[in-house]
Amino acid sequence: MQSELEQTFIKKFVEKDKQERYLEFLAKEKNRSKFTNELHYFKNLNWKLFREISGSESGIAVILAKVKGKKNISNCYAISNRPEFDGKVFSIDEVIKDVVGTEEIILIFGNAEIVYYEGEAPGNRYISI
Numbered sequence: 001m002q003s004e005l006e007q008t009f010i011k012k013f014v015e016k017d018k019q020e021r022y023l024e025f026l027a028k029e030k031n032r033s034k035f036t037n038e039l040h041y042f043k044n045l046n047w048k049l050f051r052e053i054s055g056s057e058s059g060i061a062v063i064l065a066k067v068k069g070k071k072n073i074s075n076c077y078a079i080s081n082r083p084e085f086d087g088k089v090f091s092i093d094e095v096i097k098d099v100v101g102t103e104e105i106i107l108i109f110g111n112a113e114i115v116y117y118e119g120e121a122p123g124n125r126y127i128s129i
Contacts (some may be wrong), residue, residue, distance in 0.1 A: 011077075
């Protein structure tokens with residue numbers, strides 16, 4: 001069940017030496033959990049492309065500020081350890097209302113122009129720069 005958007009995300013935001021491994025995990029539904037189970041403490045993002053969202057910042061406000069300047073972004077794709085979110089597309093309003101604040105999730109906005117990662121709390125929230 002690997003979508004083109006998941007491939008784009010992996011190739012753009014994951015460390016090069018882990019890309020093939022994760023692409024293989026996401027290529028087959030039975031192996032998908034090998035990837036999603038790592039999301040609570042995902043260590044293999046290319047951290048040079050992200051900034052931490054501090055505890056005093058609202059994840060929602062940071063996302064809205066990033067998305068606001070991008071007219072072509074109207075929805076978001078989720079990769080999550082939670083089946084109710086994983087592989088689903090959400091409108092920006094739905095993401096803000098129902099999804100942000102969910103641990104173990106990667107939100108991919110547009111065509112991977114913006115990526116939000118939320119691991120296990122407390123903190124552990126990042127957005128692409």
